[in-house]
Amino acid sequence: MLVAPSILSANFGKLEAEVQAICAADCDFVHIDVMDGHFVPNLTLGPVVVESVVKASTKPLDIHLMVQNNSFFVDLFAPFKPEFLSFHIEEEKHANRLVQKIRDLGIKPAVVLNPHTGIESIEYLLEVVDMVLVMSVNPGFGGQKFIPNVLEKIKRLKDRIEIWNPKCLIEVDGGVSSANIELLREAGVDIVVAGSYVFSGDYAQKIASLK
Numbered sequence: 001m002l003v004a005p006s007i008l009s010a011n012f013g014k015l016e017a018e019v020q021a022i023c024a025a026d027c028d029f030v031h032i033d034v035m036d037g038h039f040v041p042n043l044t045l046g047p048v049v050v051e052s053v054v055k056a057s058t059k060p061l062d063i064h065l066m067v068q069n070n071s072f073f074v075d076l077f078a079p080f081k082p083e084f085l086s087f088h089i090e091e092e093k094h095a096n097r098l099v100q101k102i103r104d105l106g107i108k109p110a111v112v113l114n115p116h117t118g119i120e121s122i123e124y125l126l127e128v129v130d131m132v133l134v135m136s137v138n139p140g141f142g143g144q145k146f147i148p149n150v151l152e153k154i155k156r157l158k159d160r161i162e163i164w165n166p167k168c169l170i171e172v173d174g175g176v177s178s179a180n181i182e183l184l185r186e187a188g189v190d191i192v193v194a195g196s197y198v199f200s201g202d203y204a205q206k207i208a209s210l211k
């Protein structure tokens with residue numbers, strides 16, 4: 001299992017040290033939550049802060065957009081060359097065009113599903129994306145409770161991925177901890193995002209417990 005700690009739960013007063021610490025604790029990606037106050041009822045960070053994260057990180061970035069105007073935010077964050085740039089399908093009318101735009105910028109495109117969004121909405125995108133991010137909480141905040149029926153959705157998604165694009169990865173975000181990691185592994189998840197769980201103890205120990 002690959003682990004992407006979400007810096008949303010980090011201490012922003014010492015953000016660079018926090019990023020260095022999770023990288024030293026052997027995380028695989030640094031997950032950055034971009035919220036615009038419209039798509040989700042919260043605001044997080046912009047390019048100025050991401051620049052500090054890039055400076056401090058020795059690991060690739062995984063940028064999760066929770067915004068209304070995806071194309072605008074892709075332009076804003078593409079210069080940081082993240083490994084993945086994910087956008088929510090609920091907020092995109094022209095998903096193929098956006099996927100191609102992200103790929104043309106040299107970044108792996110990923111599509112995100114809210115907990116209530118069915119996999120049918122992205123079935124025809126599977127062959128063009130590198131990853132599907134399945135939300136296991138309603139996006140907007142760290143520290144929420146994992147929604148268990150997401151496990152069934154992941155299993156069905158895995159079946160469709162086998163048909164359309166076996167290389168496509170599955171990432172899960174929200175309420176991930178040692179309590180559900182085995183179930184996520186069994187369901188076929190490749191990468192987990194974890195915020196409050198990782199940042200509430202010894203980072204290396206917490207990350208290792210998810211691998």
Ligand code: DX5
Pocket residue numbers: 006008009031033064137138139140141142143144173174175176193194195196197
């Ligand atoms: C939620 C964010 C998550 C969040 C995860 O909107 O996308 O990345 O920070 O936090 P935990 O692991 O605490 O649920």
Ligand code: ZN
Pocket residue numbers: 006031032033064173193
């Ligand atoms: Zn996220």
